[in-house]
Amino acid sequence: xxxxxxxxxxxxxxxxxxxxxxxxxxxxxxxxxxxxxxxxxxxxxxxxxxxxxxxxxxxxxxxxxxxxxxxxxxxxxxxxxxxxxxxxxxxxxxxxxxxxxxxxxxxxxxxxxxxxxxxxxxxxxxxxxxxxxxxxxx
Amino acid sequence: xxxxxxxxxxxxxxxxxxxxxxxxxxxxxxxxxxxxxxxxxxxxxxxxxxxxxxxxxxxxxxxxxxxxxxxxxxxxxxxxxxxxxxxxxxxxxxxxxxxxxxxxxxxxxxxxxxxxxxxxxxxxxxxxxxxxxxxxxx
DNA sequence: CTATATCCTATAGTTTTTATAGGATTTATG
DNA sequence: CATAAATCCTATAAAAACTATAGGATATAG
Numbered sequence: 001x002x003x004x005x006x007x008x009x010x011x012x013x014x015x016x017x018x019x020x021x022x023x024x025x026x027x028x029x030x031x032x033x034x035x036x037x038x039x040x041x042x043x044x045x046x047x048x049x050x051x052x053x054x055x056x057x058x059x060x061x062x063x064x065x066x067x068x069x070x071x072x073x074x075x076x077x078x079x080x081x082x083x084x085x086x087x088x089x090x091x092x093x094x095x096x097x098x099x100x101x102x103x104x105x106x107x108x109x110x111x112x113x114x115x116x117x118x119x120x121x122x123x124x125x126x127x128x129x130x131x132x133x134x135x136x137x138x
Numbered sequence: 139x140x141x142x143x144x145x146x147x148x149x150x151x152x153x154x155x156x157x158x159x160x161x162x163x164x165x166x167x168x169x170x171x172x173x174x175x176x177x178x179x180x181x182x183x184x185x186x187x188x189x190x191x192x193x194x195x196x197x198x199x200x201x202x203x204x205x206x207x208x209x210x211x212x213x214x215x216x217x218x219x220x221x222x223x224x225x226x227x228x229x230x231x232x233x234x235x236x237x238x239x240x241x242x243x244x245x246x247x248x249x250x251x252x253x254x255x256x257x258x259x260x261x262x263x264x265x266x267x268x269x270x271x272x273x274x275x276x
Numbered sequence: 277c278t279a280t281a282t283c284c285t286a287t288a289g290t291t292t293t294t295a296t297a298g299g300a301t302t303t304a305t306g
Numbered sequence: 307c308a309t310a311a312a313t314c315c316t317a318t319a320a321a322a323a324c325t326a327t328a329g330g331a332t333a334t335a336g
Contacts, residue, residue, distance in 0.1 A: 059334030197303030
């Protein structure tokens with residue numbers, strides 16, 4: 001399961017995308033709209049900002065905004081940033097690989113093979129689907 | 139990621155399947171062979187037994203054994219039993235569904251739609267691939 | 277100068293995961 | 307029947323991860 005952090009991030013990004021025409025959006029606005037603890041959300045948005053996904057402006061009239069168009073933000077990017085690996089096992093993770101401690105030879109491990117397929121099927125969706133794909137269609 | 143519990147369960151099941159001809163297998167044998175804490179493994183095997191996947195025999199000459207052929211044990215069964223939901227979000231889980239607290243209408247939620255597809259792609263593999271598919275091929 | 281809003285880091289609280297402990301129960305065998 | 311072997315069962319401890327909160331620092335608009 002995705003953590004609350006990642007779930008909140010998705011909902012916040014959706015709100016930012018759907019209100020991109022209104023200039024910087026307040027953390028407090030998103031928090032209220034999406035029922036998220038304001039302080040928790042603050043940390044999440046900061047992380048998204050430090051990763052270059054969001055921009056921000058301080059002071060009056062400030063807030064957060066997207067640094068790229070929704071189409072340029074793959075869902076996998078957000079998940080990896082906030083939750084870490086997408087794969088079900090460390091030994092099949094592309095970005096967070098760790099050697100299997102039980103297997104003598106991963107190349108002939110049937111579990112490794114199946115989980116690699118699961119990873120590929122998942123990534124095919126999560127790397128191609130973007131923020132744009134999860135917006136409410138008007 | 140799958141928990142250690144589930145990972146250990148897979149490795150234990152593989153060992154049991156590959157030694158099915160030798161009668162009941164000792165917990166201690168599996169623990170040693172797969173580098174798993176014996177007491178932790180004990181709890182896992184017990185859970186698999188209570189779920190009807192394994193059988194056991196007490197006393198001398200006892201141990202654990204598969205109750206079904208490897209082909210009859212889908213990987214999804216093990217994961218759900220020990221780890222819970224396979225889906226990435228509660229609102230798209232088939233077996234552990236929970237209503238989304240943020241969405242007003244899940245039916246038109248784009249995130250719900252994409253995550254449903256991820257779930258389907260994952261389940262297509264994990265429900266059709268069985269213990270037999272992860273055994274070392276001889 | 278002041279109010280506003282993000283920035284930053286630390287920490288507290290809670291839950292989940294991982295692991296261990298130890299006695300109870302069952303069974304094979306001499 | 308006594309004994310040793312093995313699982314059964316439940317509780318609990320230890321560690322890690324997740325969720326949330328706190329509070330001052332910094333930047334900016336007006």
